[in-house]
Amino acid sequence: MAVTIKDVAKRANVAPSTVSRVIANSSRISEKTKERVREAMKELGYHPNLNARSLANKSTKTIGVVMPNSAKIAFQNPFFPEVIRGISTKAHQEGFGLYLSTGQSEDEIFEEVKQMVYGGRVDGILLLYSRVNDKIMPFLIEQGFPFVLIGRPYNIDEDQVTFVNNDNFKAAKTVTEYLMLLGHEKIGFIGGNLDYVVTIDHLKGYKQALINANIPVRDDYIVHHEELEKGGQDAVIELMSLEQRPTALIVVDDIMTFGVLKMLADMNVTVPGDISVVSFNNVMISELSSPTMTTVDIHIYDLGYQATNCLISKINNPDNGEKKVIVPHRLVKRQSCK
Template identity: 55%
Template sequence: MEIVTIKDIAKVTGFSPSTVSRVIANNSRISEETKNKVRAAMDELGYHPNLTARNLVIQSTKTIGVIMPSSADKSLQNPFFTEVLRGIGSYFHQKQFSILLSSGQTEQEKFEEIERMVLGKYVDGIILLYSRLNDSVVDFLKEKNFPFVMVGKPSGDKDEIVHVDNDNVKAGKDITTYLIENGHRRISFIGGAADLVVTIDRQKGYEMALKEADIPILKEYTIHTEFLKSGGRQAVEQILGLELKPDAVVVSDDLISVGVISMLEEYGLKVPEDISLVSFNNIYFSEIIKPALTTVDIQIYELGVESAKAIIQMCTNQKLSKKRIIIPHHIAYRDSVCLKK
């Protein structure tokens, strides 16, 4: 099969090879009419630009590393990550960027992989899909002055680190207040890992709502687990082992909620008749499970899109209008909460 070259495109369109090259680079000085003619010829002849060679010239890989909080096989069990990746991928596709997804199984493997990405110049920038306390990855990226964007609020240097987030403190307070308004007083909190900033913020909002309602904060009512269905099942065992059992639960992730509901059913308890439940994220199955979840919609797709926009702006030396990008949330009211009489 004969390889189609820029000269072939130039011959068919009547433009010079340099004009064709500028169209491929999407040069703003080339008219849309010219671009359309050249691109039509490229499609007709089956021409594909050699992006590798071009990227070597401009010293860019057009690739962004995306790092998850745990190994890919575990993280991708949670639809949050597939949805945020969908948002990132959709914007990258528009801008002809690619994703290099982390695959390290342990913290050490993940750190070494990021070192290879950065020092080996495999990527132009990094998106961290998490924020945690005392993160060696963040320290490394800052030390190397390497472009990165965080999905979540940084644990430190909030004015320096570019991040895309929700107001998780307010979201935690809003959803807990909703339970209180429905007559609940014994409210438990099930969160993810205690060193994740998203868990810390949602728990803070939960505690603020309790304090404002003069409801005591009981240490035994707060449980931390993994963002997995199995984590929810384990949390229920702890809750049902308490002498004074809660009448409602704030769960910091929809996938954990599925485990909570299924485990409660095994113990003969129903949501919301026996215990009300609210959650976060509004992932795709939240509306179709029984009962449908009352949950905080954090607009996961938009978190992905905005993080992709920010990192590409940083990697192409565009000026960012702000370093803190807040995606608004709202509560999707459904069937998992009852009025407590």
């Protein structure tokens, strides 16, 4: 015979309503009582029917996670597994599951988000990117649906959006200034897709540092490719074919930088002997590359954790208003610069 809430209440010597509140992790119940009830649940082998509770509470205890493109492509970049690690840690602590988007195109992802909202599949949504002319954010704002952005809103009033971000402008400006301090003036920039706001902010920071130092901004030193290993390889082919090659490169993503280093090695261009390279993200590959990468640690895990914390707070307290969280970054100096 199945164990019921009444059985747990009897074992813990509390009212059945107290057991329900413990299952819901109510702040009205003391930690001591929660511990006693949970111990009784464990002893009796009681598992709450979360689906039934969700129907009663009109809650799914699920967070929608929206990636910039299909999971197949996104997961080739270590950024996304790491940010999802931060998301899942906080979600697990608060008793939430995750619902990952699987759309292959911008339109498919938008349709999927509409199904999440209209179908009541999730309690809130995490957007793992900010895109120029994005349709999803305006839709979620119009619906009044809880969401948090990892990134910076574009052409939308920041007071309308809760977002968690790095200061990507400042980070790119800092690494450009670092290369100039090392004596470099011919500095190339290998960026990601210009549809993404993070790329725009990186490019602005790079340009501003050059302008401040009275170094001309050269359009032929700026290239954009997919943030994958092949993108880095293609970018190097472009830049190394120039009559005046750069003496240093800023690459906006570690997995791209891995492709950059491989292609430079194939061309017998030594790093940092012939060219210095600075990267972004500080994923594990940056320590395993040869040479090891000088890179900007943007604390990817913290981005995911903080964004999830903000979203669950919005779900539980919808009248609290929007907030902005800036996760700090730091330059990690290794062997790829000279």
